[in-house]
Every structure is written in C-alpha cells, then in structure tokens.
Amino acid sequence: MLKKNIGKLHVLTDTVLQSHFSHLDLARMAIDGGADTIQFREKSASTREMIEIARKLKGVCVEAGLPFIVNDRVDVALASAADGVHLGQDDFPIPLARELLGTDVIIGGSAVTLEDAQKCLADGADYVGFGPVYPTSSKLDASSPTGIEPMEKAIKTVPLPFIAIGGIHAQNVSEVMQAGAYGIAVISAVCCQTDPEQATRMLSQALGMGD
Amino acid sequence: MLKKNIGKLHVLTDTVLQSHFSHLDLARMAIDGGADTIQFREKSASTREMIEIARKLKGVCVEAGLPFIVNDRVDVALASAADGVHLGQDDFPIPLARELLGTDVIIGGSAVTLEDAQKCLADGADYVGFGPVYPTSSKLDASSPTGIEPMEKAIKTVPLPFIAIGGIHAQNVSEVMQAGAYGIAVISAVCCQTDPEQATRMLSQALGMGD
Numbered sequence: 001m002l003k004k005n006i007g008k009l010h011v012l013t014d015t016v017l018q019s020h021f022s023h024l025d026l027a028r029m030a031i032d033g034g035a036d037t038i039q040f041r042e043k044s045a046s047t048r049e050m051i052e053i054a055r056k057l058k059g060v061c062v063e064a065g066l067p068f069i070v071n072d073r074v075d076v077a078l079a080s081a082a083d084g085v086h087l088g089q090d091d092f093p094i095p096l097a098r099e100l101l102g103t104d105v106i107i108g109g110s111a112v113t114l115e116d117a118q119k120c121l122a123d124g125a126d127y128v129g130f131g132p133v134y135p136t137s138s139k140l141d142a143s144s145p146t147g148i149e150p151m152e153k154a155i156k157t158v159p160l161p162f163i164a165i166g167g168i169h170a171q172n173v174s175e176v177m178q179a180g181a182y183g184i185a186v187i188s189a190v191c192c193q194t195d196p197e198q199a200t201r202m203l204s205q206a207l208g209m210g211d
Numbered sequence: 212m213l214k215k216n217i218g219k220l221h222v223l224t225d226t227v228l229q230s231h232f233s234h235l236d237l238a239r240m241a242i243d244g245g246a247d248t249i250q251f252r253e254k255s256a257s258t259r260e261m262i263e264i265a266r267k268l269k270g271v272c273v274e275a276g277l278p279f280i281v282n283d284r285v286d287v288a289l290a291s292a293a294d295g296v297h298l299g300q301d302d303f304p305i306p307l308a309r310e311l312l313g314t315d316v317i318i319g320g321s322a323v324t325l326e327d328a329q330k331c332l333a334d335g336a337d338y339v340g341f342g343p344v345y346p347t348s349s350k351l352d353a354s355s356p357t358g359i360e361p362m363e364k365a366i367k368t369v370p371l372p373f374i375a376i377g378g379i380h381a382q383n384v385s386e387v388m389q390a391g392a393y394g395i396a397v398i399s400a401v402c403c404q405t406d407p408e409q410a411t412r413m414l415s416q417a418l419g420m421g422d
Contacts, residue, residue, distance in 0.1 A: 090259045
C-alpha cells in the first residue's frame with residue numbers, strides 16, 4: 001500500500017497542443033472517463049490566471065475525490081492548495097519543494113534514466129514520472145524515447161511507484177504495466193482527441209480500472 | 212523612517228529588451244552605479260534557471276548590502292531567500308504572498324490608479340510601484356501613461372512609499388520626486404543603455420544619492 005493517494009491514470013491538461021478544450025473542460029471529461037489524477041500543466045498564462053484555473057481544477061478534483069497536482073509551479077500549488085506537485089528536471093528542486101510543502105503533499109519527479117530515478121528517491125519524491133517511454137507527439141521533452149527495458153530496470157532498482165509517460169495509448173498500456181509501472185500519465189492521448197472523455201475511458205479500461 | 216529597507220533606485224534586470232548583458236551583469240553594473248535595490252524580472256526561463264540566476268543575484272546583493280526583490284514568482288523568491296517580491300496585477304495575490312512569506316519580507320504591489328494603490332495598502336503591501344508615469348519603450352504594461360498628477364494624488368491619499376515606474380530617466384526624475392515619490396524603478400533607462408553602470412550613476416545623482 002502506498003502511503004499517499006497516487007493515481008494510476010494521470011491526465012495532464014494541455015492547452016498548447018490543442019485549443020478546443022479549456023483546462024477545466026479537460027479535467028471534467030477526464031474525470032468522467034475514469035482519470036484518477038489531474039495534473040495542471042501551464043507555462044504561458046500569467047501567475048494570476050494560473051492560480052484562478054488551478055483553484056477551479058482543485059474544486060473539481062475535491063468533488064470527485066481525486067488528487068490535484070500542479071506541474072512545476074510550487075507557488076501555484078500553494079495558492080490552490082493542490083494535493084501535489086510534479087517537478088521535472090528544469091522545474092523547482094524537489095528537496096526545497098518538500099521543505100516548503102511539507103510531508104503530506106505528493107511530490108512527483110521526472111526521470112529519463114535510472115540515475116534520474118535514483119535522484120528522485122534521494123530527493124524525497126513520492127513517485128517517479130518515467131519517460132518518454134515511446135515517441136510522443138507532445139514533444140514535451142527533448143529526450144529520445146527510453147523504451148521499455150530501461151524503465152523496467154529502474155523500476156526494479158528504485159522502490160517508488162513509477163508513472164510511465166510519453167506516447168502511451170490504449171494499445172501499449174499493457175506493455176508498460178507488465179514492465180512494472182504503477183500507472184500512466186497522458187497528455188495528447190486525451191487532450192488532443194475529439195472525445196477526451198471516451199479516450200480516457202479506453203485508457204482506464206486498458207488499465208483495468210473501475211467497471 | 213520606513214520599517215523595511217526599501218530602496219530609492221530600483222533597477223529591474225531585463226534580458227528581453229536586450230540580450231547584450233545577463234541579469235548578473237546588469238545587477239553588478241547597476242550596483243556599481245549606485246542602485247540600492249535589484250529586482251529580478253524573468254518570464255521565459257525555466258523555473259530551475261530562474262532559481263539559479265536568482266540565487267546568484269541574491270549573493271551579489273548580500274555582498275553589497277542591498278535588498279534583492281523577485282518579480283512575480285513567489286516560488287523563486289522562496290528558493291533564493293529573496294528579501295522581497297514585487298507583485299503586479301497579473302501576478303501572485305499579495306495577501307497570500309504575505310501569508311507564505313511572513314511579515315519581514317518586502318512586498319511591493321503595482322498600481323496604475325488611486326484605487327489600485329488603496330488596494331495595495333489594504334492587501335498589506337510595503338510599497339507601491341506606480342505607473343507607467345511616462346510613455347515607456349519597455350511596454351511592460353498595456354496601460355496608458357498616468358502622468359504626474361494621478362500619482363501625486365495617490366501619494367497624498369495612500370500612506371505607503373511610492374516607487375514611480377515607466378519612462379523615467381535622469382531628466383524627469385526631479386519631477387516625480389517633487390510629486391512625492393519615494394523613489395524610482397527603471398528598466399530600459401539602465402538595461403538598454405550601452406553603459407548601464409554610468410546610466411545608473413546618472414539616475415543616482417539625479418536622485419541626490421551617494422557621493
């Protein structure tokens with residue numbers, strides 16, 4: 001049992017790759033489709049706007065009983081009483097985030113290699129976001145796809161739940177889960193689909209969640 | 212006497228309007244030229260980069276015995292142990308920043324109108340950044356120039372030190388100071404000059420500071 005409520009199907013809301021749906025639209029549809037974690041990722045809005053959106057997303061997640069995680073911005077997480085932050089390599093340092101946010105808040109770290117994952121553990125992260133596992137159209141990361149094997153090795157070495165990210169869709173979910181991933185995180189597989197709710201449902205079913 | 216160390220010549224380091232000097236270059240030259248507050252304003256770098264730069268700037272300010280202020284980013288201010296934050300209308304909310312940062316940290320708010328300045332006071336700001344007073348090439352603000360009179364009226368009404376900003380240079384400093392400003396904040400008048408140190412010195416002399 002994990003000490004914290006870390007979901008298996010993290011949907012990152014994105015309004016850069018698509019502009020048809022708002023963060024709030026995406027969160028609602030993803031939750032209706034079975035997502036159990038919403039991560040707010042926004043790089044270009046003003047801090048004030050980010051906080052406004054984050055507070056709304058937090059409200060939606062509270063209603064659904066799901067953890068709400070903010071990507072990168074510890075200030076926005078604090079202002080929206082987020083349940084957690086996800087901190088990439090170029091984001092806020094994990095040890096300092098832990099100091100500021102306390103022990104109860106979920107902190108996720110990003111890893112592309114075993115060494116990154118070990119650093120996440122040493123830094124005090126609660127889970128590892130590993131990838132990009134597969135080629136991804138989200139291009140969030142300049143890194144080449146890791147493939148399954150390096151993730152599998154990292155999972156065996158680092159005693160943290162691994163959330164696989166990068167190019168994951170309903171057809172390859174089973175592969176990452178068989179490699180020992182605890183769950184998955186998706187962006188374009190939900191946000192860039194014509195029906196984000198249905199797209200989430202396909203992933204949720206592929207993960208064997210819910211009904 | 213002010214309770215906190217609020218400078219009279221705030222130089223905002225900028226690497227958008229110019230790319231010849233780094234934030235650190237600008238801070239050093241501004242301090243050598245007589246600036247008594249450095250404000251770090253950076254919107255496009257990664258959080259990790261911002262923190263790295265902010266920590267260096269804080270070091271330079273500590274050596275010089277000057278307050279170091281971070282624009283907008285409370286997370287970066289926390290990570291760099293900044294002496295203060297400057298929060299514009301689209302930035303982090305002042306009351307929440309006060310709660311997170313404590314009573315000793317300097318918090319500046321932005322105001323274009325008397326009402327804004329009153330809100331800064333009510334929110335718990337330590338000073339008001341008022342402007343743009345004059346037309347500015349920095350285009351930081353979509354607002355039209357306020358001119359001197361509205362600032363003068365706000366200064367008489369709101370019992371906080373006012374730092375005038377927007378289009379201020381050595382030739383109009385006396386006008387804003389005669390209107391009751393406590394000090395000035397500049398961007399392009401220092402950062403976009405061929406000799407930022409000398410440009411700062413001209414302003415410092417116009418303010419009657421130092422030697």
